[in-house]
Amino acid sequence: MNARMRRWWQGDPATPEVTSPDDLDLRRLLERVAPGSETSDLGGCFCVNVRLPEPGLVVRVQPRFVSRQRVLALQDIQLGNIGLTPEIETLYLDFGFAAVRPRIHELAYALAWVILRPDGSGTADTFCWDKVPALVEEYEDAAGTVLTPVERKALTPYIAAVPLYHAATVGFHADPVAQLCDDRDGNAFLRISEWLLANPAAPLG
Numbered sequence: 001m002n003a004r005m006r007r008w009w010q011g012d013p014a015t016p017e018v019t020s021p022d023d024l025d026l027r028r029l030l031e032r033v034a035p036g037s038e039t040s041d042l043g044g045c046f047c048v049n050v051r052l053p054e055p056g057l058v059v060r061v062q063p064r065f066v067s068r069q070r071v072l073a074l075q076d077i078q079l080g081n082i083g084l085t086p087e088i089e090t091l092y093l094d095f096g097f098a099a100v101r102p103r104i105h106e107l108a109y110a111l112a113w114v115i116l117r118p119d120g121s122g123t124a125d126t127f128c129w130d131k132v133p134a135l136v137e138e139y140e141d142a143a144g145t146v147l148t149p150v151e152r153k154a155l156t157p158y159i160a161a162v163p164l165y166h167a168a169t170v171g172f173h174a175d176p177v178a179q180l181c182d183d184r185d186g187n188a189f190l191r192i193s194e195w196l197l198a199n200p201a202a203p204l205g
Contacts (some may be wrong), residue, residue, distance in 0.1 A: 021050045027059055033059060057101070075171070104151045107139055108158030113114035115159075115192055122188075124195035133205040155203040 017040060030039060030050060037054035050062045083091040084152050111132070115121045140146050166180075173179040174185070196202060 104154055104158055108155055112162040113160050116188055124192045129202045130205055132203050156196055156200045160196045163189040163193055
């Protein structure tokens with residue numbers, strides 16, 4: 001799988017060709033971080049992970065944009081992770097799940113939390129879906145780009161897939177099954193997903 005993903009990445013003309021520790025710019029970076037240290041390629045998809053034994057570090061190099069449709073996504077866009085600086089600039093927090101993803105992944109995840117509402121009382125059947133096109137336009141204006149028709153259609157399955165994130169993270173708990181059953185937000189997202197899969201045109205407004 002790793003080899004196939006690397007071939008796909010290298011085949012994208014819009015992608016920076018930083019795919020191994022032998023890249024000249026990466027070698028310069030590693031030399032500045034740990035002069036004279038040996039290196040060990042740990043592999044990875046859409047990024048390069050290099051172990052430096054001497055200082056005991058792992059350096060990850062990940063481009064900000066892998067292609068026009070794939071970006072470095074925070075993957076946890078919600079009110080608790082967005083703020084403003086004193087200069088009224090947007091501030092993002094919690095990059096623990098950041099990864100390169102299709103750009104609509106971030107938009108869909110944010111929309112899922114908008115549907116749920118901060119107090120967890122939101123439901124898909126009462127949500128104002130006619131507001132979604134305006135929200136998407138705001139996203140496009142801020143990003144300086146326009147979603148493709150395929151990306152717009154993909155919003156539904158991407159929003160519906162949000163509960164998979166919750167199911168994955170409960171694996172870190174001592175009792176994952178109990179945690180999953182007691183996960184109020186996760187169960188609410190499941191109901192939202194169920195409604196969306198029965199009404200796939202809703203996000204299109």
